[in-house]
Amino acid sequence: MLVGPPALGAICYVRHVLPTGSVGHVAGFLWSGPFAGAVAVPGLAVNGVLLVDPAAFVALGLTLTNGVDLPSLALAVPYLPSVLGSQLDCQSFDLDLAGVFQLAGNDVTLTVVDGPSATLNMAPIAPGTFQMGSPTINNSTQPVHQVTLSVPFWMGKYEVMQAEYQSVLGSNPSYFASGPNAPLRPVEQVSWNSAVAYCQALTATEQAAGRVPAGYQYRLPTEAEWEYCCRAGTTTEWNTGTSLSTSQANFGGVIGQTTTVGSYAPNAFGLHDMHGNVREWCLDSYALYAPGPVTDPFVTGGPYRVFRGGSWHTYSTAPVCRSASRHYFTPGYADSNLGFRIVLAPVLVP
DSSP, X not given: OEESOOBTTSEEEEOOBOOTTOTTOEEEEEEEETTSOOOOOXXXXXXXXXXXXXXXXXXXXXXXXXXXXXXXXXXXXXXXXXXXTOEEEEEEEEEOXXXXXXXXXXXXXXXXXXXXXXXXXXXXXXXXXXXXXOSSSOSTTSOOEEEEXXXXXXEESSOOBHHHHHHHHSOOOOTTTTSTTGGGSBOOSOOHHXXXXXXXXXXXHHHHTTOSOTTEEEEOOOHHHHHHHHHTTOOSSBTTBSOOOTTTSOOTTSXXXXXXXXXXXXXXXXXXXXXXXXXXXXXXXXXXXXXXOEESOOOOSSSOEEEESOOSSTTOOGGGGSTXXXXXXXXXXXXXXXXXXOEXXXXXXX
16 A cells, blocks of 8 residues: 655655465565666566565565554655656565565556645655653643554645745734844744635645645644654654753743744754744644554544644743643634644645
């Protein structure tokens, strides 16, 4: 099954589910295309070059349970115009304990599509599993639980800037609209409703330009997507470690206003200002977390919407800026310390 689109500058993932009767076999994928590394398979001819997942050959004695999902296999698609429209042949195979190599009858042809425009500054985010919540503030609003995000997506490297908002919606509600480098500062005084309207308008424009993969849209991140991206692989309270200083983020009223996006170092995912500058709307309605491990969680239907992260304001202290910290308000609420960033991700309806 395809997990994520084969888009320029992104990583396409494919997951193989072993059918009944596959116990003791090893499975993998063959890719034919213009940019994979050539790997020779005796007795098999493929037009173009071939990529075989090396993990499929680690141990022929590996026992797999019927119907189990193998780890997703990844193919990096370069950001090259010549690759756009290329046809990728995705072919699963089976290698049994006797060394018999068989191709499965599920050949799928994929077409490389255009990804997000470089001007939107989107970072590709791989699927993964992480511990969401706070281990030290383990209460009813932030309990630690396992979350899996099963599909790749893109997230904005920066909070949406005033110039971008003005370009898409034709207005700028920001309190700091006349400050130095104002067009490059995050837009603020934006309600959840207005942030969603921005995403809808951007999706329509980018779809018309052919830069939105099928099944994807520009939208606000879910809470889980936001925290996963904020943590960027870390397990501490902040992605900077066990503490957060004002040299690492704009928070706590030290500067007293927003700063140009990207003024502070990015986290490991290449994302800036996840801990400060402005707080950021998420797509979800506020609710207590579901118990136990969950996959792709998303909550809708409640009267309040979630926002995450810290801000420039004096009351936004370091604890408020933690990766797991949660806040909520009505969808019409707007404030000079509240903005948003976008994702290009699977379609969700709030």
